[in-house]
Amino acid sequence: MNKFILSIFLISIGLSQNDADSTIVAPFDSIAVIEPDTTQPVPTIEMPETIDTTAQDTLVPLPDIRELGGKADKLPLGEPFFELKSSIDLLHQQMDSLKRVISVYEKGKGAMPTIDEELLNLIKVPQLRHRIELQNGTIVNGEIIQEDDLRIIVQTSIGQLAIEMDRVVNITEDLPPNAKVEIMGEPYVNAFPDREEIAGTIKNVGLKRADFVRVIAHLWSATTELIQTDSVFVTGQKQKYLTGIRADTSLEPGSISEFKLTIPLSDEDKVSYRTYEVRWESYK
Numbered sequence: 001m002n003k004f005i006l007s008i009f010l011i012s013i014g015l016s017q018n019d020a021d022s023t024i025v026a027p028f029d030s031i032a033v034i035e036p037d038t039t040q041p042v043p044t045i046e047m048p049e050t051i052d053t054t055a056q057d058t059l060v061p062l063p064d065i066r067e068l069g070g071k072a073d074k075l076p077l078g079e080p081f082f083e084l085k086s087s088i089d090l091l092h093q094q095m096d097s098l099k100r101v102i103s104v105y106e107k108g109k110g111a112m113p114t115i116d117e118e119l120l121n122l123i124k125v126p127q128l129r130h131r132i133e134l135q136n137g138t139i140v141n142g143e144i145i146q147e148d149d150l151r152i153i154v155q156t157s158i159g160q161l162a163i164e165m166d167r168v169v170n171i172t173e174d175l176p177p178n179a180k181v182e183i184m185g186e187p188y189v190n191a192f193p194d195r196e197e198i199a200g201t202i203k204n205v206g207l208k209r210a211d212f213v214r215v216i217a218h219l220w221s222a223t224t225e226l227i228q229t230d231s232v233f234v235t236g237q238k239q240k241y242l243t244g245i246r247a248d249t250s251l252e253p254g255s256i257s258e259f260k261l262t263i264p265l266s267d268e269d270k271v272s273y274r275t276y277e278v279r280w281e282s283y284k
Contacts, residue, residue, distance in 0.1 A: 129180075129205075130154065131161065133170040144171075180206035181213055181251060181278045189274065196271065198261045202234060202278060204251040210280035211239065211250045215259045222272040230263045241283050251280075 013255050132140040132154060140163065142156035152168070154161045187200030198217050216231040234257040239250040251257060265271070 024153065037114070064187070129173055131172045132168060133172075134163070134167050135169055136167075177207050179204060179208045179210035179251075179253075179280060179282060181280050182211050183215070183276055183278060184256070187217075187274075187276060191271070193267070194263075194278075195265055196263045198263070199259065201256060201258050202251075203256045204253055207253050208282065209243075209250055209252050211283050212247065213249055213251050213257070213278065213280045216277045216279065217261050217263060218275045218277075219263060219265075219271045220273050220275065221270055226254075227269045227271060228263050228265065230261060232259055232261045234259045243283075 006009065051273070068211065130142055130144050132144075132152075140154055140156065142154040142161065144152050145155050145160070146153040149165065150227045151162055152163050154163060181202055181204050184201045187198050187262050190197040190199075196219065200215070202213065202215065204213075213234045213236060214231050215230065215234060216238050218226060219228040221227055233249045234251070236249055236255060236257050238246065238248045
C-alpha cells in the first residue's frame with residue numbers, strides 16, 4: 001500500500017534523482033495510469049532551432065569610474081586669462097600703420113584725377129557705326145577706319161579686324177542715337193614764326209544736337225613734349241536752353257561748320273606734329 005502511494009506521487013511531480021547513483025522506480029504492476037484531460041487544450045511550445053550567442057559576445061564592459069581629483073585650478077585674483085599687454089601693443093601698432101596710410105592718401109589726394117565728364121571724353125570708345133554683312137552670314141559691327149579695293153579695316157570693340165572685300169556682301173551705316181562731331185579731313189595749318197593758324201571743317205554725324213562744340217589742338221615736339229594747347233568754339237545754330245542761356249555754338253544732326261584757331265608760339269618752340277579733338281555737350 002505504501003509503495004503504491006509513493007509511485008503515484010513520483011509520477012505526478014516528475015521527480016528524478018540525477019545527483020544520486022540510484023533511481024527510485026516503482027514496480028510496473030503498481031503504477032496507476034492517469035488518463036489525460038481532453039477537455040482542456042494542450043499548449044504548444046516552439047523551441048528555436050538555434051540559439052543566438054552573438055549578443056553575449058558583443059557585450060562591452062562598462063568603463064571604469066573616473067576618480068575626481070582635488071579642487072580645480074583657479075586663476076589668481078587680479079590676473080586676466082589672456083595676455084592683455086601684448087594685445088594692446090598690437091592695437092597701437094595697427095593704429096599707427098593706419099595713420100601713416102591715411103597721411104599718404106591725404107598728401108596725394110590733390111594729384112589724383114577725378115572721374116568727371118571731361119576725363120570720360122578723353123577715353124576713346126570705338127563707335128559701332130557700320131554694320132558689315134559677310135558671305136557666311138556673319139555680322140560685324142564697328143567703324144571702318146581704312147578702306148581700299150582689296151580689303152577694309154574695321155575698328156571693333158575688341159580691336160581692329162581686316163576683312164577682304166570679296167567676302168563682304170553689304171555695308172550699312174548705323175549711326176549712334178546721340179550727337180557725334182567729327183573733323184572732316186585734315187585741318188589746314190599755316191605756320192608763322194610767332195604763331196600757327198589752323199583751319200578746318202567739322203560735321204555732326206550723329207542723330208542728336210551737339211551743344212557748345214569746341215575744337216582743341218595740341219602741338220607736340222619731336223620728343224613728344226607738349227608745346228602748346230588751345231581751343232575754339234565753332235559758330236553754329238543759335239539755341240535757347242531751359243536755363244535761359246542763349247548760344248550759337250550748337251550743331252544740328254548733319255550740320256557742317258568751319259573753325260579757325262590761332263596758337264601763339266615763342267622762338268624756342270619747334271612744332272613737329274599736331275593732334276586734334278572735338279568736345280561737345282548735350283542740353284535741353
